[in-house]
Ligand SMILES: C[S@@+](CC[C@H](N)C(=O)[O-])C[C@H]1O[C@@H](n2cnc3c(N)ncnc32)[C@H](O)[C@@H]1O
């Protein structure tokens with residue numbers, strides 16, 4: 001079977017700064033492409049997949065930074081790089097929106113090679129990945145995708161990491177959770193948007209009230225990627 005290459009924006013090794021796996025040494029694979037359009041998005045440079053930004057794979061591996069460049073890489077090419085360049089045993093597939101793409105082959109190849117794998121997704125596309133992959137859904141409830149897809153994603157989720165700027169984001173999350181057709185058994189983290197003080201205060205209060213967790217984008221506090 002032909003191997004499915006994916007458009008990769010960057011590959012880098014760091015500490016997972018968000019959610020349940022905060023603090024875990026991780027290799028990040030950032031895929032290019034997202035059509036959701038969050039106004040506060042950290043990675044706007046990943047939204048468009050333009051042929052004019054396509055480069056050779058050598059320019060992507062290990063060269064991180066906020067550029068719109070991308071290269072097509074197969075799961076085995078990625079695995080080879082991970083084994084030779086990096087030490088972390090946890091892989092985070094993010095973007096952009098990684099679930100635009102079928103991630104079955106990539107996640108299976110990595111899990112078979114002994115890595116744990118996490119996917120960061122907005123829940124706007126069905127999750128197509130190995131059953132053992134840890135799925136973090138960061139719901140974009142006001143945005144595209146619709147109720148059926150987000151419900152499927154939340155049922156697949158191991159963790160919900162909800163971005164919060166204002167009170168309404170909390171109301172939206174509660175509406176989403178209570179509107180589910182069947183019960184969810186999932187960890188909920190609240191993540192203040194862009195380290196804003198008001199957002200952080202709202203998150204702290206809601207975490208205490210609901211026994212949820214606080215996710216603080218710790219990498220931004222210590223100035224690492
Ligand atoms: C850049 S997104 C990429 C993965 C996927 N598109 C998603 O939204 O989950 C990774 C995570 O960063 C969060 N995020 C993006 N910009 C943020 C910001 N300015 N402040 C806090 N969290 C942010 C997203 O909600 C998501 O949990």
Ligand SMILES: Nc1nc2[nH]cc(C(=O)O)c2c(=O)[nH]1
Nearest residue numbers: 015016017018094120219225
């Ligand atoms: N250190 C670090 N942790 C992260 N967790 C999720 C990230 C993302 O952009 O998806 C991210 C990121 O960009 N850096």
Ligand code: SF4
Nearest residue numbers: 034036037038041122
């Ligand atoms: S879904 Fe994720 S990558 Fe896309 S705009 Fe929103 S935060 Fe950014």
Ligand SMILES: [Mg+2]
Nearest residue numbers: 042043094225
């Ligand atoms: Mg980030």
